[in-house]
Amino acid sequence: MHDVYAAVNPVEPAAGIPAFETSPTTTLRARIPLRLAEIDPRGTAGYAGSKAESKETLAGMDPVLSDWQERLFAASRHGSAQRVLLIIQGMDTAGKGGIVRHVIGSVDPQGVHHAAFKAPTAEELAHDFLWRIEREVPQEGMLGVFDRSHYEDVLIARVRGLADHDEVQRRFAAIRDFEARLAEAGTAIVKVMLHISREEQAERLAARLDRPEKHWKFDPSDIDERAMWEDYQLAYQAAIEATDADHAPWFVVPADRKWFARISVQALLIDALQGLNPQWPAATFDVEAEKARLAASR
Amino acid sequence: MHDVYAAVNPVEPAAGIPAFETSPTTTLRARIPLRLAEIDPRGTAGYAGSKAESKETLAGMDPVLSDWQERLFAASRHGSAQRVLLIIQGMDTAGKGGIVRHVIGSVDPQGVHHAAFKAPTAEELAHDFLWRIEREVPQEGMLGVFDRSHYEDVLIARVRGLADHDEVQRRFAAIRDFEARLAEAGTAIVKVMLHISREEQAERLAARLDRPEKHWKFDPSDIDERAMWEDYQLAYQAAIEATDADHAPWFVVPADRKWFARISVQALLIDALQGLNPQWPAATFDVEAEKARLAASR
Numbered sequence: 001m002h003d004v005y006a007a008v009n010p011v012e013p014a015a016g017i018p019a020f021e022t023s024p025t026t027t028l029r030a031r032i033p034l035r036l037a038e039i040d041p042r043g044t045a046g047y048a049g050s051k052a053e054s055k056e057t058l059a060g061m062d063p064v065l066s067d068w069q070e071r072l073f074a075a076s077r078h079g080s081a082q083r084v085l086l087i088i089q090g091m092d093t094a095g096k097g098g099i100v101r102h103v104i105g106s107v108d109p110q111g112v113h114h115a116a117f118k119a120p121t122a123e124e125l126a127h128d129f130l131w132r133i134e135r136e137v138p139q140e141g142m143l144g145v146f147d148r149s150h151y152e153d154v155l156i157a158r159v160r161g162l163a164d165h166d167e168v169q170r171r172f173a174a175i176r177d178f179e180a181r182l183a184e185a186g187t188a189i190v191k192v193m194l195h196i197s198r199e200e201q202a203e204r205l206a207a208r209l210d211r212p213e214k215h216w217k218f219d220p221s222d223i224d225e226r227a228m229w230e231d232y233q234l235a236y237q238a239a240i241e242a243t244d245a246d247h248a249p250w251f252v253v254p255a256d257r258k259w260f261a262r263i264s265v266q267a268l269l270i271d272a273l274q275g276l277n278p279q280w281p282a283a284t285f286d287v288e289a290e291k292a293r294l295a296a297s298r
Numbered sequence: 299m300h301d302v303y304a305a306v307n308p309v310e311p312a313a314g315i316p317a318f319e320t321s322p323t324t325t326l327r328a329r330i331p332l333r334l335a336e337i338d339p340r341g342t343a344g345y346a347g348s349k350a351e352s353k354e355t356l357a358g359m360d361p362v363l364s365d366w367q368e369r370l371f372a373a374s375r376h377g378s379a380q381r382v383l384l385i386i387q388g389m390d391t392a393g394k395g396g397i398v399r400h401v402i403g404s405v406d407p408q409g410v411h412h413a414a415f416k417a418p419t420a421e422e423l424a425h426d427f428l429w430r431i432e433r434e435v436p437q438e439g440m441l442g443v444f445d446r447s448h449y450e451d452v453l454i455a456r457v458r459g460l461a462d463h464d465e466v467q468r469r470f471a472a473i474r475d476f477e478a479r480l481a482e483a484g485t486a487i488v489k490v491m492l493h494i495s496r497e498e499q500a501e502r503l504a505a506r507l508d509r510p511e512k513h514w515k516f517d518p519s520d521i522d523e524r525a526m527w528e529d530y531q532l533a534y535q536a537a538i539e540a541t542d543a544d545h546a547p548w549f550v551v552p553a554d555r556k557w558f559a560r561i562s563v564q565a566l567l568i569d570a571l572q573g574l575n576p577q578w579p580a581a582t583f584d585v586e587a588e589k590a591r592l593a594a595s596r
Contacts (some may be wrong), residue, residue: 062481074515097406104407105403105407107411108398109403110395110398110445114407114408145407147408202596203596206589206592209588215578215585218588219583225592280513280514285516287507290518290521293521297500
């Protein structure tokens with residue numbers, strides 16, 4: 001397979017690592033108008049490797065992602081405003097936590113800002129829906145990760161009737177403004193919808209019910225939400241169509257195969273970082289003079 | 299070697315993994331009065347394995363630490379107030395970042411709250427020294443990590459004369475009260491001083507100066523601080539003596555060998571979690587009834 005990254009990466013993966021033939025930035029970018037029903041949740045677009053090979057891909061690209069992340073962090077210590085924000089959305093059990101664990105888990109925790117958004121608190125509800133989001137925006141040099149996000153306010157809010165049509169439209173506009181501001185401030189935004197099938201969700205919920213150590217992840221409301229599957233699909237379509245932009249692109253990532261979703265998100269992050277192209281900062285001191293001072297201090 | 303963990307761990311490391319003969323909770327606990335000069339920074343107390351074997355130890359115990367961390371997180375979702383706070387202190391280049399990367403980096407990022415404390419901002423200076431610390435205290439279920447901490451306010455503050463003797467004593471009392479409150483609220487506190495030698499620091503600073511991609515980590519003030527090495531050692535001794543407590547113990551971790559420091563801190567965290575002994579929460583719903591509802595939803 002042709003390694004699309006080898007030519008441009010500062011850290012080249014070892015030869016022979018199975019790689020994407022076509023970058024997920026191309027194959028998985030949301031096409032507007034969006035028809036989720038036409039996208040196979042078991043798809044593996046652009047990747048010809050097997051599940052076993054995908055583990056080599058993931059592990060082989062870990063150092064590439066880590067290297068870019070460290071450059072991003074280093075550059076911010078010398079004035080760069082660049083940062084990355086990964087927004088992960090998906091139905092219950094779609095694999096949001098697995099992405100955090102297996103993709104984000106490979107980079108230095110010092111450079112990661114992770115925020116999981118649950119049902120809003122009374123204080124959060126007393127503010128505009130973006131209030132709690134703004135507080136978790138990544139600082140310069142950080143890789144921010146939103147496990148759920150402001151999109152819940154146009155997804156569950158629409159499906160559950162917590163916001164009417166006009167309010168949802170107002171929120172779409174607010175989200176567009178918000179994300180445009182983030183992008184202008186130097187944020188590379190990557191928005192991922194983990195696209196699973198209703199059948200796969202049933203399998204995963206059943207697995208949680210079968211294992212006592214997974215019971216804490218289960219909530220009876222998960223099955224209530226499941227009953228509104230089609231409403232959610234339509235809500236996702238509307239939200240993605242209303243907020244997809246080149247500076248804040250949406251990617252629909254087939255997620256019935258967890259391994260494919262993981263290597264895809266890893267590749268999307270690497271691509272976003274390559275786009276920023278952060279560089280090791282030049283020394284702001286006289287290197288030879290400092291070497292002499294150090295020698296004198298021994 | 300005898301595996302001190304195998305008997306009590308919920309996830310047993312694979313047979314044959316080199317392990318500590320004596321737990322670091324015993325061998326590395328600060329002895330009061332503390333004499334840092336008598337502790338060998340190249341020591342490997344309680345561990346007979348080699349550097350190569352330590353990698354097996356670290357990797358072999360990763361799943362143990364991860365399992366405990368997930369239990370801690372899960373228990374908090376059902377009312378447990380337990381949490382862990384790891385405080386990492388040490389001279390420049392002592393390896394604080396390496397601990398975060400190689401020990402904390404193995405657990406799920408969702409369960410980690412990492413805070414790095416730099417020189418205080420104007421806003422932070424306008425408050426009591428604990429103000430910015432309180433804001434970063436881990437929530438229930440989280441593994442909090444402080445890379446530097448409130449101890450800087452009794453270390454650099456003392457050495458640089460930013461606080462006089464009486465003020466340092468006041469801060470010791472405030473820290474004791476603060477940590478006692480954290481412990482009462484369910485926090486297992488682990489305080490680590492990474493103990494390196496002046497000679498090892500020179501080697502590590504030289505390595506940073508030799509590598510352009512490491513220049514961003516170097517600051518000329520590092521060499522100024524180095525000139526006050528003995529003052530810092532005395533300040534550490536005084537701070538550790540004033541604030542060591544069974545509910546907030548200090549560990550002096552020999553750190554000239556990075557690999558030993560890493561497996562030691564990993565073991566200290568595992569021990570702290572074992573002490574809390576968080577359990578998978580029991581289901582708060584009728585498992586069979588939910589299985590039936592799920593089946594009906596297919």
